[in-house]
Amino acid sequence: YRGLIFLVISCPCAFAISVPLSYFSGLGNASKNGILIKGSNYLDACAKLNVVAFDKTGTLTTGVFKTDKIESFDENRSQEDILWLTCLGEQNSLHPVAKSILAENTKQLQEVQNFKEIAGKGVEFEYQNAKYFVGRAEAENCGTSVVLFENEKKIGQIYLSDAIKDSTKPAIANLKSMGIKTVLLSGDNEKVAQKVGANVGIDTSLGKLLPEDKYHWIEHEKGKKGSFVGYVGDGINDAPSLMLADVGISMGINGSQASIEASDVVLVDDNPQKVATAIKISKYTRKIVWQNIGVSAIVKATFLILGALGVTGMLYAVFADVGVTLLAVLNSMRALYYKTN
Known part of the structure; x- marks a missing residue:
């Protein structure tokens, strides 16, 4: 028992x-x-x-960026040209910065060649026999910004702000x-x-x-x-x-x-x-x-x-x-x- x-x-x-x-x-x-x-x-x-x-x-932060300023360092390129060329590279990126820049563009985008995304740095691609790189700025005196290089020459920069x-x-x-x-x-x-x-x-x-x-x-x-x-x-x-x-x-x-x-x-x-x-x-x-x-x-x-x-x-x-x-x-x-x- x-x-x-x-x-x-x-x-x-x-x-x-x-x-x-x-x-x-x-x-x-x-x-x-x-x-x-x-x-x-x-x-x-x-x-x-x-x-x-x-x-x-x-x-x-919200991940939704507002474009504050676009600078062109090429006298033959307008601010709209800098934005459009940047969007050519960003169109294949999933980063929030890329999405915000693309939202600012109003022109039809073209296909690019040899697109490559470099983790943590940016994207590189070719368009009309020229090599481009779109990536984050390294300057300490700026906030969030994206730079555009053509054949290793800096031709533009886009400044953005993001809300907390x-x-x-x-x-x-x-x-x-x-x-x-x-x-x-x-x-x-x-x-x-x-x-x-x-x-x-x-x-x-x-x-x-x-x-x-x-x-x-x-x-x-x-x-x-x-x-x-x-x-x-x-x-x-x-x-x-x-x-x-x-x-x-x-x-x-x-x-x-x-x-x-x-x-x-x-x-x-x-x-x-x-x-x-x-x-x-x-x-x-x-x-x-x-x-x-x-x-x-x-x-x-x-x-x-x-x-x-x-x-x-x-x-x-x-x-x-x-x-x-x-x-x-x-x-x-x-x-x-x-x-x-």
């Missing part, structure tokens, strides 16, 4: 049902908040993050209030990166980084003891960094297909505030999981001891199994209805 009591009490139903259900509830809660998490292991990983790095364009998202500043403030270090990893020059970082309150801002530089920074940061790194990005060039980070987070609306595929978490509405929301839901879900494990283990251990001493009967054994399982299931459901501030 005591052996039967031991068998009933030791049944692991409370553990086997409540732990997965807690994670399913957390994933469902995240989905209701516009956060798609690709598995319970990534939900669990979000709770451990203590460093979150951000890309700038399209992540912290309204949700960026509170998103960074939320993360910092949780004790999470924030970092900006930008391909723009140092001056622009520092300015944007200071405006939104980011702890560390790094500029003039190629995609491989961002990758190596994350690799180095992950190598530090106790460091769990999340990376938030939206572009094709961010895909390697999203794959490498402990948790890769991409944008659902303006994010490229490659970045969405490479990430572990997708923010459906591109709102960076959802990064903190995902972490809060993750921590709460993890708390529920450990509550279920702890309470179930204590109750079962107590009744096993009482059963060994002959104090408890079969009715108490059933409670220690089925009753605790039901309590753990009900507790797991709390993760589904948890609301973050």
Whole structure:
């Protein structure tokens, strides 16, 4: 009889049902908040993050650029010619800057030859026996700008401005209030990166980084003891960094297909505030999981001891199994209805 009591009490139903259900509830809660998490292991990983790095364009900023000025350094070329030639190269690019420049063009575009996109630098192509290069400006005294070279001679430059998202500043403030270090990893020059970082309150801002530089920074940061790194990005060039980070987070609306595929978490509405929301839901879900494990283990251990001493009967054994399982299931459901501030 005591052996039967031991068998009933030791049944692991409370553990086997409540732990997965807690994670399913957390994933469902995240989905209701516009956060798609690709598995319970990534939900669990979000709770451990203590460093979150951000890309700038399209992540912290709107990714919609306004053309402020067009300069021509060739007396035979007008501003419209510079814009048109730049658009010839940008027409095959998926970068937000390229899309914004193309929106300014009103002329019919032509096909180009030998088009090649150079990650983190720009594009090169040939048109009417001339070689062109369109890429970011290296001058420290300018903001976001694109330069146009013809046969290695600079013939024009386009200056653009990008607005910071309204949700960026509170998103960074939320993360910092949780004790999470924030970092900006930008391909723009140092001056622009520092300015944007200071405006939104980011702890560390790094500029003039190629995609491989961002990758190596994350690799180095992950190598530090106790460091769990999340990376938030939206572009094709961010895909390697999203794959490498402990948790890769991409944008659902303006994010490229490659970045969405490479990430572990997708923010459906591109709102960076959802990064903190995902972490809060993750921590709460993890708390529920450990509550279920702890309470179930204590109750079962107590009744096993009482059963060994002959104090408890079969009715108490059933409670220690089925009753605790039901309590753990009900507790797991709390993760589904948890609301973050």
